[in-house]
Amino acid sequence: MAILLALAGAGTAQAGALQLDPGPLAPTQARQPAFLTAEAQAAAAMTLPPELRAVVVELGFDRGVATLDRVRRLYEYMVSEQGLGLRYREQPTHGLAESYATREVNCLSFTMMFIALARASGIDAYAQASNDALAMRVLEDTVYRAHHVKAGVDIDGVQYTVDVGWRAVVAEEKPRRISDVELVALLHNNNAVERLLAGDLSSAMTETGRMLALDSDNATIWSNAGVVNWRSGRYQPAEQAYLKALQIQDDHLGALSNLVALYRTTGEERLAAQYGKRLKKAQAMDPFSQFLLAEQLVRQGAYGEALGHYRRAIRLLPNQATFHRGMAEAYRQKGDLQAAQRALQRAESIELRKYSQRGIQDADANS
Template sequence: MLRTLLVLLLACSGGIALHADAAPSRASQEDARVQAAMAVPEDLRQAVAALELDRAGIPQLDRVRRLFEFMVAEDGLGLHYQEQPTYDISGSHAQRKVNCLSFTMMFIALARSVGINAYAQASQDALAIRVVDDTVFRAKHVKAGVDIEGTQYTVDVGWRSVVAERRPRRIPDAQLVALLYNNNAVERLQHGDHAAASAQIATALALDPDSATIWSNAGVIHARSGRRDAAEQAYLHALELDRDHIGALGNLVGLYRTAGEAALAHRYDQRLQRAQASDPFSQFLMAQDLMRLGAYDVAVSHYRRAIRLLPNQPEFHRSVAEAYRKLGNDWAARRALRQAQSLEQRKVSQRGLGGAGADAG
């Protein structure tokens, strides 16, 4: 059975009130917070300025490539991928560690400092899956985008950690910084620091009050902190923003089951099942659980549904190949494995920096 407590990461003192229109002074405060989060430390700014990428005559695409290489090369910044913790720009520079979110923030800030109009992109569907105890972690993927002469280019450091994604959407800086606070909140929650998690998620909500994902995560933090009513309110508000939000629905079902409210649990479980039926990642997780139970034939049906919903994901094909192998269907296993390898090769060819054409991930 698919676990019902989910926290979405990307790619977590007092209760958090439901959203109300912010006063102008509050809006100015949040603008200042975004500007501070996107600020480049002076020593880093000087290091990038020394590259002279803003000299006249250097094509925009060459600027982008040189900046990317400077960030990842050992004789440059030498940044290395690390899923957690999520650092801000100063922390990433000091530690030389980034995940997709912190790399994207740093790249955008540095690109703008040398005249490149970079922006953030977030996929609604990108997913990295991790299961810890009773929690399923599902992560949206974030990466940078640059438009040059009518072509959209993607700069992406975390491509290997992504299970799947569809076409990303452009997001403003406030939403990007909100994801930083969201990640910090979830990471603090994982370490049992409920007060810090509550403070971080409150800031995330102030920056992006219309995010169903952040509201769902706020509900998890409330629930883990013993604030059951506040958790329920947060989940319900997330569903007002996104009726089919998998995390909020699953969390609400778990909340009602724990409280013995069977009728409410059943009502929202029906909605959850309908939402999961059209969500490839839920189908994939169900199949994974069924594989562990040895129900390989049923797992195949869920893997195949995931593939129908999102056909270009190598991991889906690789997993169904294993299920076919367990069932003794070697021909189907080989065919699925070949498809997985073909898709993986295409994904490898698109890593790092590439044009976001019809097949770009």
């Protein structure tokens, strides 16, 4: 699960402000040793440790063209108690050896392990990434967004998705395929965010440098680079990183929010207003931005106005239970208890359906 953070802006009426997608150090600090190419780094990260190579022997798959049955058997072996017994834990994001040792994975580490095991079993698997944020929560002054990563397999001309979150292996039309280099860059991306959240700025800087060295064409990586620099008191490198992100993707929410916050902090109100207009336009098409704005309006007691933003968020992303729960609270505060109950029932229905379809248990389920 690749992670986007956003530092919420103080005293503004807009959702968001500084947004982080764990990024590099200052651009001049992000170089890796010349003798290790990006491909070599990715290959090393995707190499099975001895314990997992033994799993391939234990499975005893016939090598050759992938079949859907073999893909399903591998998936079930990874999540069942009779196999690896992997459990879901959002953080930390582990590499292959650590995932095997702890038997704990998130979307990204599960995807890495599935791909490595599948390839060793003669199945041509690869990584897929979602461009859209699939989940969001607020931790103190940080908006925390999650982007989904999963594995793909092509069988008889059909592209299948293998997802840690669901029981079924499903067919999709054209999800976005990413390279091993991009996948491993996302591993460092997650590590950087986790180190930053833990207050370890030195390690966060190291991880963001590794991330940028692997994938310097990713707007989210540059935006996160800016946040790491911002948190380290390095305003100019932060600004450069945000601007680089916007060169790659001119409507990137993280970079726009972070840049507006930076310019307000440094007193450059003209630039803050200029990028603020672009930010507002981008937020109008982002469900989580609409949700955050609705939440802020609820805190201010503007329940009717908040409901409009909840509705827009739900139109953009209908099956996010958090949106419906927020709407239920706004209706309750407004005094429309019948509408509040309907919204709450919708949230509970979405949560129940997602829980029943999970293909892997949470690590804390029995604690």
